[in-house]
Amino acid sequence: MIPHGSVNDASDPASAGTRWSPRLWGALLVLCTVLFLDGLDVSMVGVALPAIQADLGLSTAALQWIVSGYVLGYGGLLLLGGRTADLLGRRRVLLVALAVFAVASLLSVFTDNGTLLIATRFIKGVAAAFTAPAGLSILTTTFPEGPVRNRALGIYTVFGASGFSSGLILGGLLSEFDWRVVFLLPAPLALAALVAGYYFIPHSSERDEGGYDLLGAATSTGALLLLVFTVVSAPEAGWTSARTLGSFALVALLAAAFVAVEQRVAHPLVRLSIFRNKLLVAANLSAMAVFGSYVAFQFLVALYLQNVLGWSPLEMALALLPAGLIVAFSGPAMGRLITHYGPARLIALGMASFITAYALFLRADAEPRFATVILPTALLLGAGFALAFSSLNSQATAGVADHEQGLASGLVQTSFQIGGAVVLAVATAIVSDSPVTRGQMPESFRPALLLITAVAALGLISALRHWSHRFPAEEPQKEPSRPLEPVA
Secondary structure, three states: OOOOOOOOOOOOHHHHOOOOOHHHHHHHHHHHHHHHHHHHHHHHHHHHHHHHHHHHOOOHHHHHHHHHHHHHHHHHHHHHHHHHHHHHOHHHHHHHHHHHHHHHHHHHHOOOOHHHHHHHHHHHHHHHHHHHHHHHHHHHHHOOOOHHHHHHHHHHHHHHHHHHHHHHHHHHHHHHHOHHHHHHOHHHHHHHHHHHHHHHOOOOOOOOOOOOOHHHHHHHHHHHHHHHHHHHHHHHHOOOOHHHHHHHHHHHHHHHHHHHHHOOOOOOOOOHHHHHOHHHHHHHHHHHHHHHHHHHHHHHHHHHHHHHOOOOHHHHHHHHHHHHHHHHHHHHHHHHHHHHHOHHHHHHHHHHHHHHHHHHHOOOOOOOOHHHHHHHHHHHHHHHHHHHHHHHHHHHHOOOOHHHHHHHHHHHHHHHHHHHHHHHHHHHHHHOOOOOOOOOOOOOHHHHHHHHHHHHHHHHHHHHOOOOOOOOOOOOOOOOOOOOOOOO
16 A cells, blocks of 8 residues: 555646645655765765775775675675565665664774775665665655656656766765765765655555564575675685685575575565566566676776776766766656656667667777767766666566565665676676786777676667566546645
């Protein structure tokens, strides 16, 4: 059921002739701020890594854990975060996780130790693993499937892109002053979202009344954490080393144990029959391809532009900025496009845009021209994200019952993170032994780019299988019988 004061006063004006209330806009703004924080934090820290390395004296292997520590907590605990939101209440989980995110941000400002900094990044990743599915499931249960939800997701996407774009610029500027300011900035934003969320996010009695599957939570979380850790550390330890192979074997055992547990318990953490939803499965596969290919590509571009061409972090950020701007400016129209054409078609077009961008960069030589290679690549990446991101979230949650929206949201967010970790690790292994010389494209970059292009092609194939799927038309909604009341 839809909680009181959520969407009954929120019909799409284009389809139902009504307006969203200020209270509903406030709730949506809080959810958008949560996504904005995620994009802001990831992109700012990526640009600030050289300054962190110089100040703390970290090795390259230790430095990558500033990023990987966040991914480890985020990707490893997303399923648990989604299920917890369904069981304990999405509003409660969102607010508590936001508080943890803010505290971890403040702690990271005052550390002079690389290990402690990595620990705070892990804690922030854990917090994001709870805010992401809780926030997305609040959105998908507040805005009903169809034009209303599509419009909300379009606005939601704008904030995610704006966070990423802002983070690129702010990370470049603030790291010139002091990298600690980069870690400080998310704290007041998270606190502001926490306070606003307390007043604007409506209470809901819609929860899954089932029990908590502790054994399923332990096996799934253990398998995901170990998988992310193994793929991230494999380039350093060696893909064929005893540690790596043993870790993969343990991941397989934990995954098998998880499936066995879920088939037997009365209230499973993941209802395995949810995977009969072919749209959800296809969206998760494409999500892996989108984020996996892009994260690996951004890694290669950072090495290429800064180490080969000698660009500064700010110059690199400005070069990639058009991608974020395209997503930000196209976001408001995405809801209407999803409603009219269906998410699968837009995902397929987005994947085709990614493939074209990666193929174009394969042509880059020692001194690629900005106007003919770098700028078109950035524009195609932006188009790919604009078309695919909202569409993936729409398709992944379509037809899923309200009490399992947290699970569906957690699954697609997990797919994003696991895809990013796995493809990045493989790409890193390909280029790790390649000498990087200014004025020369490293030979191992091209096989890595081919891998990235192939991953995007797999996402395209997955989307094409559901090309003809369309959302059912939504019936007009009526105004609520009484206005929203402030949250007590």
